Amino acid sequence: MDSEFARYRRGHRRGTAGELVMAYVTEQFAELRTADAGVRRDADGAVHDMRVASRRLGSALKIFRPVLDGKHTDAIRGELRWIGHSLGGARDSEVLHARLRGALSEDGRDTARDAAAERVNTQFGERSERAKRVLRGDLDSQRYFMLLDALDELVHSPPLTEAAASRADRILPQRVGKAYRQMRRLHDRAGAAGTGEEREALLHEVRKAAKRARYASEALVPAVGKDAKRFAAAMEGVQEVIGEYRDSVIAGETLIGLAVQAQEAGEDTFEIGRLAGLEEARSAAAAAAYDTAWRAASKKKLRRWMRG
Template sequence: MTTVEVREIERKYEAPGSPGLPDLTGLRRVACVEDRGSVALDAVYYDTADLRLAAAGVTLRRRTGGEDAGWHLKLPAGTDARDEIRVPLRAGAGAGACAGVGSEGTGRVDGAAGADGSGGADVSEGGPGATVPPQLVRLVRSRTRGAPLVPVARLRSQRDVRHLLDKHGRRLAEVSYDQVTADSLPSGKSRAWAEIEVELAEAGTAAFLDAMEEHLAAAGARRSRAKSKLGRALGKRVPKPSTAPVERAATVGDAVMAYLREQVSELVALDPAVRRDLPDSVHRMRVAARRLRSALSTFRFVLDPEATRHVTEGLRRLGTELGADRDREVLTLRLYELIDPLPRHEVLGPVRGRLRTWATTRRSSTRRRAITALNSARYLELLSALDTLLAEPPLLPAAAAPAAEGLRRGVLRDYRRLAKRVAAANTDEERHEVRKAAKRARYAAEAARPVLGTQAKAFAQRMKEVQEVLGEYNDCAVTRAALRELAVQAHLSGENTFTYGLLHERETRRAKAAAARFEGVWEQAAREEHRDFKID
């Protein structure tokens, strides 16, 4: 089935007492208010029985009526923004394929079959069983954890639509007046209301959205307290997760648990982005996994390490599986950055063509590896284990220490661990271990920053500098290995290998420069840590 993705930026308002839309003329930039008539919409919303999607601000519906009839999955994408993934209804099951969707915001949704064998959720919506499209089932897997998707609400709306056009005939926004009847399922309890919805169009801006809000406020409309129609329909049924911030923590146990909640939330939220192959999503999800794993190691005096060992191991495996795709991405970019500036006389043979073939082959393999990991039963087990950790943390007596004292202890432990590795580092492998230790110390400081403030911020920045200079050293080693691999392939095909050797030598010189630069970066960082943290 064809899948379309759009970025939706909209605001909802509780309608004023008088029915219908207020006068929309007179707004700056609005040259024409185009009446698009009225349409009847009928949507059934799906969720787990305990409303896990609604709790995360995610909605999944099957809607008939209107130009975009079909299955719609909406994922949070920032203030007033959501990414809507649309899949058309099956032939004969209602309206046809999505219509009127522009190219902006499009993206690919991964279609790999789920390792758990789920091809979609068979659910009833008052007629023949409807099947949630499997690509949408996979996009919410990190939320549902394989639990069945069932109808939780039916919303019927009579929508009056206006398009606001500028002097060039471009759409600034679509404004609609919706008279909504909502039935909570399975109870059938009904409620009704009217609301105004303003959705930015291709020529609209955030400033125009603000001006529109002022105009509606003057007419008596006010921002809706619910972020979606479904949220308003379900009301108090939607669970409210704990979101206590780190800076309010009284004890180090509270602070660590608040930080872990933040990272688990980030990990789960990035799952659909990785499946959709969005830019930087693999990197960000891998970082979330690493931060969780680092926190469990750094604060092992807060959380029983024996009780969290299986979680730590699961995070390590996930990071490894995601890392293959991320490392491939970084390496490919680095090779192109080396080759592209070369003058023509230094590029001998089909170098760029060979690199494209090499990169494409590797990408297919690493991408498949990442998606397979997310589709595995082991991944769901990890997410469930993280839920259990947050709900029933195995806190040790030291968790009762004041937050600032305990967080400082964790940061200093990681710094001393790093210093020992620096003193013993002589080989490439040992320098790589130093880099990982610097990253762990940086993550510890970032976890402590809400409580320790600028002191932790400065520490994290210095650790980042240490990590980055060693990262360049490591990148040179990885790049040299890739250049050698490309050179061997070229040689076996009878091609000139001069260019690969040239770049190999340049990467060798760059590695030596990074190693020399590291000495100065570390000496300065060590002096400042002793000064700021009073390290003995």
């Protein structure tokens, strides 16, 4: 069965802002509920899908706030951040474990590599199980069920503002433009940051801002067309290169901790050290790639449609 947003895509571009935003919100709520069932069955990829749906919903409620009354939606955004944090704990552990496990399997097997793999699998098996227990508890909580009720009410009785009656392609592009400007300010601050830690924290904020701009732009594709799709792709490029940088930094720091544990246990730390060196090289490559991705994403021609 087609979603409301899919039906909107086949419609004309003169739909209202309220129609587009609510079609998108309705679709993402359906995605969240589908992924919820998958998480409870421990289906592959379900945690990732549910995390993305929660982020898309939160981004829509933030960026399209002039269309949906914030007095009704701000509390929902807060609860989406809460469940997103719980999903993130489980997902981040999965991603890091898979990254390290894959690196250890690249060059065949020997005794030192097997010992390193056993330590990685033990460490992350325990970490993943703890994160999943927390997530399962949150999904079974009254707080989460109240969030679902609030989202259901939002979909069926949306608190639309007067602006919701305006044409989507006239007022919503400006909201994406505002999201881009917020991201650019964060990028400038990261460039002027005095310490590595400060810069990394700001780059993380740039990545989150790029996601918001990307999600909002993707939501506008039915009203705007290829221009919104091209901008979303550019934002995804920025998001992905910062994600690779952060993943490599976190993996490197994790490996250093594992090396200390292995050394204390009298184990050979060569393989773990090799992986740490590999992650250092990856983070340097990602940092260099960020400049290229940013130049591509900040071209003025990508934003001409945002004037509405």
